[in-house]
Amino acid sequence: MKILDIAFNDLLRSFRSLFMIGMTIIAPLLLTGLIYFAFGGLAGGDVSMTAMKVGVVNADTLPADSPLDAPIGENIRAMFFDESVESWIEASDYPDEAAARAAVNAQEIGVAVIIPADLSASLLSDEVDAQVIIVSDPTLTIAPAVVQDMVRMMLDGVAGGGIAIQTLIERQQANGLQPDPAQIPIWVTRYTDWYREFQRDLFHNPEKAALVLTVPSAGESESADPIQSMMGLTMAGQMIFFAFFTGAYAMMSILREDEEGTLARLFTTPTERVKILAGKFLAVVLTVILQGLVLMTAGHFAFGIAWGQPVSAALALGGQVLAASGLGVLLISFVKTSKQGGPVLGGGLTALGMLGGLFTANIPNMPEAFLMLGNFTPQGWVLKGWKLSLAGSAPAELLLPFAVALALGVLMFAFGAMMFKRRYA
């Protein structure tokens, strides 16, 4: 009973400490949240963004001897009406420049793109000079810049295409071949199609970019939702790192009690020292369990993370709790004062976390040597367990990482407990 009393007293004190709450719960959620909003949330469409209203006036026409099938202005217009951008660009056609300017003035649209009648002629010939005019609401900053970039990139691409085709013609002539004029429109069309796809994939299709980041490791099945998979690994990495921090920090309560004099006072009560130490250890285990459950619940509801099958997730969490508690007891057993604890926690756990792959969990194709290093850290084995659980693996597949985490945790715990027992004998 006294063991529980001591453990609950420690828990009470821990969860009244703003620092402890911050490092145990808020920091991992905050860091994961930042990554979520930087990549996952935005790309996953969970975060709504007000669409930019863009008006397009396309007066461009093909010159008489043009090798093109359609005026270049049509490509620019199509870019704003493409389905890949419809979630963030709301485009509409205007018959002429005056109507578009009036719409901007009336704040019906934020930006107007006015394509002149001789744009294609200008791009196909050096003799004609035409300019695409962008009119924007002066109160806006981002939307005009985005539209301007899109137009410039499209025009750069067209100019690049002209250069590419010109180079092709010159190379054929240099090789004694006469270019077939009938082929030129085909080349232009193919180039234009390719460039449009290139732009779309590069800038307007985040799912494709996200797929690159979530290439699954060997032996893992691909998650149905790549964003969710990425967030799951990110959150797991953060949760493991802070679980180990929590294990060590919670164990530091014994050093703080030693300094506050309450540990000595505990020793004057009719409570066996082994029970006092057991109470302290139990507090560490309970804190890490509680932290894991809170973070898993928050991660599920905030970021939509599916932690895997219940038993698999329980095994992964169990391994995490045992390894984090064991390492916490071991590390703090070498520390004499709570002041010494800071560098040990900051330096030691960060280094072990990095070696364990906690900060690179989402990076594909890591060197084999680096992945091997993870096998020498408890964090690495805990991460293996979570990777399997997140990938939906059956509990049997988690037995190895769980067993290793359990063995490491028990060994470290036993050694640390022996050190503490000797110190406070």
Added chain:
Amino acid sequence: MFFRRIETKIITKLLGTGLDTGYALLDQLYPRALYKREKEKMNAIEVKNLKKSFGKLQAVAGVDFSAQEGEILSLLGPNGAGKSTTISMLSGLLALDEGDAAIMEHSIRTAPEAAKASLGVVPQDIALYPDLSARENLVFWGKMYGLRGAVLKTRVDEVLDIIGLRDRQKDAVGKFSGGMKRRVNIGAALLHKPQVVIMDEPTVGIDPQSRRHILDNVKELNRQGMTVLYTTHYMEEAAELSDHIAIMDSGKVIAYGTHDELIKLVNGQTRIDLTLNVEGLNVLDAWKVVEGVNGIDSTDGSSTSLRPGSVAVLVSDSNLVLPRLFEAAGKLGARITSVDIQEPNLETVFLHLTGRALRD
């Protein structure tokens, strides 16, 4: 004590009450004085040849003393005398090198848990959880002494009343003043109604009002029958509280007895505290050979060189010796700027026994 136990058991049987009620009834039937004779037969604290060394330093060098049930015994001595080390061993914090001690007849070597259950320890430094409220602290420490449920709640309420902090019970201890923290520090040792309370310099560094409150608490606890082992380097506290006083120096008990018995050790000698206005003169050496001077100590711990500050001189007859001291100082060109003649007290005793003043 034996008879009291028998009588209590009989009352308990007859009335079908609990032991506490039995004792309370007995207290009403027999005023304390009536069974004092049989109480004197039992030592609540028995210390025999206690020794403790830290490396080459022998902090406690064979200490013997005892305290009868229901008395206040003060351990008086300067800092470093071995008081705290002695009580650390008694309260189970430090292992003994040699010797043994018993609390309510439970050896701290062979039955430490039983000894601790009879003991309440008030550490010298505040040993509380600053982020918990006064009540939460008391509840926790009560649980550590095995109290639970309604008994614990009642005792916490009673102790909050004893220490006078009922209205501040929900405030975090970290926000309390030094004196209030000291009171909670004491309260945490009283929850289980210990038969013996050890208090290690509980009034160090606190305001006079809190000191008064604590001293009154100690007397009240003793009145209720608790045995108190009180360590201090304030002789006034030892004199006011104690039934017996053990004077410690250099890890040993150098004198033991009641206040009056100890005062008799100095044979009516008087202590004179003098202040000189000069330095560098060998006035102390001159005073040492003055007829009627039995001991001398300067505030810097040296008896051969003189610096500005107080000098304590132990004399047989102040009327005779004081003019001689003035004369000796005057011959060396020194001037006495203040004189304080003290009737024999524990300071005088300590000076008499060690040749040094008992000071903070």
